[in-house]
Amino acid sequence: MIRFENVTKKLGGKTVLNDISFEVGEGETFVIVGLSGAGKSVTLKHMIRLMVPNSGNVVIDGETINGLSRAALREVRTKFGVLFQSSALLQWMSVIDNIALPLREHTRMGEEEILQKVDEKLRMLNLGDAGDKFPADLSGGMQKRVGLARAIIMNPKIVLYDEPTSGLDPVTSRRIDDLIVGMRKELGITSVVVTHDLHSALAIGSRIMMLHKGHIVENATPEEFIRSKDETVQSFLEAQYITKKGKWEKVGHE
């Protein structure tokens, strides 16, 4: 579904991604972890061509997106919903208008149908009474949920989450984790999650890839990841008080 082929990206003379290759399969919840500056968000931005690699290819559903025309890129981007780290809600628009924006821009739906669809998403994400509020009036967790509602309003096949739980309290973080798992279970959405919260990664991920200094140091299932022999992975696990015995709990996985 998503394939990186020997992707290298340099920013300001620094190599941020160094010849990385990996693949994300349909229906997976693929989590990318790593320290700050490891290249996680840069990887995510390549998937929707907000960035273009210096060398290598990014392939979405068999189509290399590096050199696509605007029209073709637009087609590819319809497959994606993105929850940005800052939620990226338009501040001058109400919650309803933010969520309705893609529908108003890209469909010929009537206003009544649009509002009905928005209402569905608001209920699904427990935002029932927040519709008329503006982003500045919402808590961080609510902003993330509104961002998620906007990301899935066009029924994308893939949702990208950039640090979905950063800056949130543990209870709200857990709620967001549940939502991510719910997206996969209820809507069959493929998810790619960037985080440095390993507890969250282990709880929601079907596979975890760790980036370090632009290289992939591990790409494994949570069970394999926690027993990785790589020193960087082990120090990352230890830094978050996670031991090889697996002091973590799965969410939504049977």
Add this chain to the structure above:
Amino acid sequence: MKDSGRSAARMGSQVLQLMQNTGHAMFMLLEAIYFTRYVFSKRSRGETLVQLYITGIKSLAVITVVAMFTGMILALQTGLELRRYGQEVYIGSAVAVSMIREMGPFMTGLIIAASVGSAIAAQIGTMTVSEEIAALEVMSINPNRFLVMPRLVALVVMMPILTVYTNILGIFGGGVVGATQLGVSMQAYMDNATQFATNKDLYVGLLKAAIFGAVIATVACHQGFMTTEGAVGVGKATRRSVIISFLVILVLGYMITRMFYI
């Protein structure tokens, strides 16, 4: 030798950067002009109306004060000089021609660049650093259609209208000074003003105003999109937007005058 080489390289890179930025800004402007065909579409007209309101109505108070005092200062300065030769009756033409040809569009341009242009740069700059522009792109919403086009239309439409308002108030302010300070009746002042100002002066002034509007929109939006470095970057983008707009307005104002009057 090494130092001069380094300086030349730095200068070359700055020139290259300037050309690249100008190219980006021109591309953005051309695309926004192309998108003006959607100005009355359901998805664009709301934002365009909001921008027309912000540019036009919200700027009226400051324009009123600046326009009145510009006309009053012009009348006082020229009137005092003309009085030495007993020709103070000619302040009408001096103020009217100066306002309509130059001062009207120029002062309106500066005010709008400082108020509306800076606000546009700050808003788009904040949207850029908080990933809102990236979100628009991912949703396949072209920021040049969604953000730039309504602001461009609002500024190009409102600048000439505001300039006419500035001209009227400036000429009126000059008349008040003429009547109260220089002993020139309002009737004589207005007769003199209408005798010397031509239609060409008005058209050229309004053309300048529309071009200044396009300049302010282009510079402000472009600086907003180029913003980096968070809140500090937004401040820098806002400052750069005002400075660049001022400079371009000055240079273009001179060039347009030269083109039509020499």
